[in-house]
Amino acid sequence: MMSAAFLLSGCETNLVVLEPQGPVAQSIADLINWSIMWMLLVVVVVFGLFGYIVWKYRERPENMDYEPPEEHGSTVLEIIWTAIPILIVIALTIPTVKTLYALEEVPKGFENHEPLVIHVTSADWKWIFSYPEQDIETINYVNIPEDRPIDFRLTSAGTMQSFWVPALGGQKYTMNKMETQMYLVADNPGSYFGRNTNFNGRGYTGMEFEVLAQTHQEFDEWVNEVRDTAPKLTEDEYEELLKPTHLGRLTFSNTHLEWVNHADANSKSYTNPELYEYHGYQGRTFEEEDNYKNDSEADEHDHQHDEHEEHDEHEEHGGDHSGH
Template structure:
């Protein structure tokens, strides 16, 4: 008996040992905007039903095993032949149908709600940001403000942001866990999503779609600012950021990891990757030689670093990143 208890104790401790290093900060359960709250509520609703099913099933399993276990007083018992119970058949058929209905209705309602400006923000003018995915970086174009950023996006708080998603090459998955769910970005197509940040703060975004050895480091920052700070940032960018040329942009689209870049114009002037007839920028011959494995290089924003602008003409090469891949302050937000 003691040996059995010891074995059970060891089995219980093994998962605890292996799970001690797991992160407990679950961002999706700490929503920072109305879209994320809608998704979190839907997740909690689904978890409650799943928990109910698990509890009922395991309780019935334990009860049946215990009640109909073999005992000394029923060793020779032979149950009579039965044809089943119509009532029980109806019950255990109806229950799953009701559960599916209970999950389907709020899910469909949430899916339709998430395609529109969040409730309570209908009277606020959204800010449009075109998001272009490339291997392995994110490009954010502000057509109304006439600026473009790489691997970071600044947004004003408490304002609807209309993201228009596309890709210059492979399919990517755009996801900011604290603000909303994921949506795919595909070449020569455009998907849309609305997000709102309740308060100023820094939120991590990422690519959650496996599309090569560099996807793990394809992260970006979304910085929610006060309206005053956001407007000041726009002014600073227009006054100090370099102009992006078509040649530089084509170089930027090659499969590399980059730091944070900022430009005083957008690539939408000469190409819109969501257009079915736009040029294709895939570089399959470069993938086999891509040596970086998920590392994003962090440097000062190029529109604040004048020496970098002069030396690199507004962009970083792979070789530059290898020598200058040390962390730097994220100016400009």
Template sequence: MKAMKKLIYLLTLLVIPIFLAGCESKLLVFDPKGPVARSLTDLIVYSIILMLVIVLVVFVLFVYIIWKYRVRKDDADFEPKEEKGNHWLEITWFTIPVIIVIALMIPTAKTIYEVENIPQGYEEEEPLVIHVTSADWKWIFSYPEQDIETVNYINIPADHPIQFKMTSAGTMQSFWVPELGGQKYTMANMQTNLFLVADKPGSFYGRNTSFNGRGYAHMEFEVQAQTKEDFNEWVNDVKTTAMDLTEEKYGEILEPGNLGRMTFNNTHLEWIDHAHGGSEKYIDPELYRITHGDGKHEEDKEETEVQTEESHTEVEEETSDSADTAHSHH
């Protein structure tokens, strides 16, 4: 009876996560919408299957050995013979992990090198270049060919290669659009490259995956893949309706904080490319200063200091008046 209760308990623990998983939407990593994401998803699935096979074999051997060599009542006094090590077993235990590592390493290295270039089938097309500048806590996207700049959203043509040239105006952050590709870091004073393609028009979620301060949770952006006609129409609309980006306005955008979407004509690349330094001209370290305690505590502290100074002044005045009175009596 106790064994049956334990079995039911274990089955319940296994079934609950399955029901809970059904309450969530599909994992974006396993829903690729482009060739780069598809290559990475295939690698993840292959790795999971390989590791599951290994775990299954280990558990089967584990159960078999425990059952075969379990303690029995009739061999309580049994003493096994002394045996020397088996060289073939030692070679086997060494070889198996090496084979597992090779089985994971080869497809991983192949996929990593593959996604560093323009995806297969798009080599003959000239990629659209978009400069990505991460700041605390927003994403800035510059289109040098179209002379357009956006904040916290990107419009791209579908079925066309996009080359992201990425850098950071301050802290290191991570650019990730899970349905289109893997994540890659943005770092100050250097440039990283990422090629992505969206198979079809659609909206894709992107975010920063590297914790970098209090605004990290809201550092998100949208990638809107459009038909080439819609993308060209959007470019023309921006040209006729968006305001010009000034260097002063760009400095305000870089101040630490979360922002909504913005669209501008011209780009900050006219004044600075953070991949080549110069961010200190626009970043004020004092804006990142954090005082200990909340604001109310600081206000109370300042008020207490003012009251203390006033009390000292009153005491000094009373002492002075008393001395003058005593002197006049004399």
């Protein structure tokens, strides 16, 4: 998990995992730095010895006919170069295991803080965030209060995805009819990028979301605003949202947990396999710069886009859909 996160961070303009914005990400960054230190030590020693041996025992005019004496080996040297790698592996294993177990608990220093529970449901290709305590739901963005542990309950409505916010922590998989758990804390208010890192179709590259850490006052104001202004989500609308499409940001004043919890082993799967061969892309993630609630402008954009797709379908005469 750590190595994958480190490598994938190379896709960003900077190494986000080495600029942690929370205690969970800090522990991962410390583990990465610890591993890099040992790897650099091995590289320096190995290449140093390689250069020294090549130079010292190179062929020269004065030793052209040199024949080395027969060697029977050295027990001491054999023990040394066998013990050193074992000690290095132990030095890497102990902090790795300790860190991995610590990541499954509320971060140290926040044990007395009540976590905010947010259910995360992945669907092709969007992220659905449900706040059961606040009775609100968002799509493709999630607002959280700073300096408070967030208890993310991860699941999937269909295919498997990977939930990752590199500035705040590592990645975890979301799987249908299963639930994984992740604790994250943001040290300061700010906007943090999140995405799906698991290939599950051609739309996965656009499966992104924003984590907006707010002050406690700003978060409470946002919750009250959503309750007062956001529309209600119906079961039919929710099932339509789960189809394999890209969406912008949406906000609702209730949650889909009223009808289905995809982590339940007996829940229905919403894979819609008949739609995967030919499909279009409806909307774009983060269409509005600061769109934290549904508004008429976003609805008008979606309506225009739907008309455009309907026009394309008529032109195709029922053939292959080329998408956008």
